[in-house]
Structures are given as C-alpha cells and as structure tokens.
Amino acid sequence: MMRRTPLKPGTKPMKQGGFARAARIEDREVSKIKTKAAREKKHKCAVRTCRAEFVRLAPFVTWCSPECGTVLAMAKLEKQRQATAAAERKNHREQLIKLRTKRDYVKLAQVAFNAYIRARDAHLPCICCDRTSEKQYLTGTNWDCGHYRSTGSAPHLRFHEDNAHRQLTVCNRYGAGRAVDYRIGLIARIGLARVEALERDQEPRHYTVDQLIALTAHYKKKLKELKAAAA
Secondary structure, X not given: OOOOOOOOOXXXXXXXXXXXXXHHHHHHHHHHHHHXXXXXXXXXXXXXXXXXXXXXXXXXXXXXXHHHHHHHHHHHHHHHHHHHHHHHHHHHHHHHHHHOOHHHHHHHHHHHHHHHHHHHOOOOOOOOOOOOOHHHOOOOOOEEEEEOOOOOOOHHHOOOHHHEEEEEHHHHOOOHHHHHHHHHHHHHHHXXXXXXXXXXXXXXXXXXXXXXXXXXXXXXXXXXXXXXXXO
C-alpha cells in the first residue's frame, strides 16, 4: 500500500476534482481564444463575381454584403427550381414510357435504324438516281432511309440492312420509291444474289417489346461508333 505524506499543520486537504475543474476552465479559455480568432479570420465572399474578403458575423454567413446575400439566395432558389423541373420532366418521361404501345417501340427502333443507315451510306450516292450533291438540285435536298421492299408491303424486312439504303427524299417520297431504278442500284451495290434473296424472303419476324428496345439501343450504338470513326 502507498503511504500518504502527512499534511503540514494548518493545510486544508484539496477537494476531490479540483484539478479537473481547473482543466475545464483552462479548456474554456482556450476555446474562447480560438473562437475569437476564427471570428476575426477573413473569408472570401461566396459570390464568384465578388470574392471580397470579409469577417463573418456568424459561421453560416458566406456573403460579404446584403447584395451578395441576395445573389446567393436567388441562385439557391434557381437551383431548387431547376431540380424541381428536372424531377417533373423525369416523372413525365416515366409516365409516357408506361403509356407506350408496341407500335411506339417499333417507331423508336425504326428511327434509330434509319439514322444508322443514312450515316452508313453518307459517302455513297442516292441508291436509285446516283446523285451525290444535294446543292445542285432545287428539290430533294434531304436524305431518307429508303427501303427497297417497303415497310408497308414487307414489314418483316424493316430492319434488314440489305433492304435499306440512303435515298434522296425526292426519289423516296415523290417518286414512289423508284423501284426499278432502286433495284438496278441495289444490284450494283450488293449483287444480284443478295437482291434475289431479299425478294424471296417471306419469313415473318415478330419482335417483342424487349427485342425492339434492344434493337433501338443496338443501332444507336452503331451510329455512335460511325460518328466516332468519322471524327
């Protein structure tokens, strides 16, 4: 056992916890000094066009003047408005997706497929009239994805790449597709055997919604790859 040193006569014993109280008092004093230093520290205004130095009146104050405070408040409101609008647009898109029919998915896949075909044949002339420059003509200044066997008479070939080629709008829409000229151009491009295979092809193709979604993604990816290669 430890031996306690006897107190001198007239000395009062220190109360238990005296050292702890002294330490707490010292900590408070240090904290006050640090807080004062932090308050007197200069900060830059959060407004990017200002960035003036100022002493904060409170820890949450990030602006140097009422005008800058108004700018930050308006920016916060605008950010909240944009977030709300984005959430509403997302919800609207989700609602539209829920209302889509299979025909809608066919149209989306057709748009992606047609865009890819036009990009694939961008360096080639019109499949049926062999014109290459749009600027030489008053009409037919746009390009279509023209189908040799139309999507109306042969819907099972709507996504067959041999059956679709870039074609001037004037030939596709106003020339009844120019089937005879299209066939001549198609034979020159892919060969008689493949053309006759197209003409014999009567195999029905029924796509599910998931397959149509996959087709849309597939041709969007192929189009992106073509554009990246051309850049």
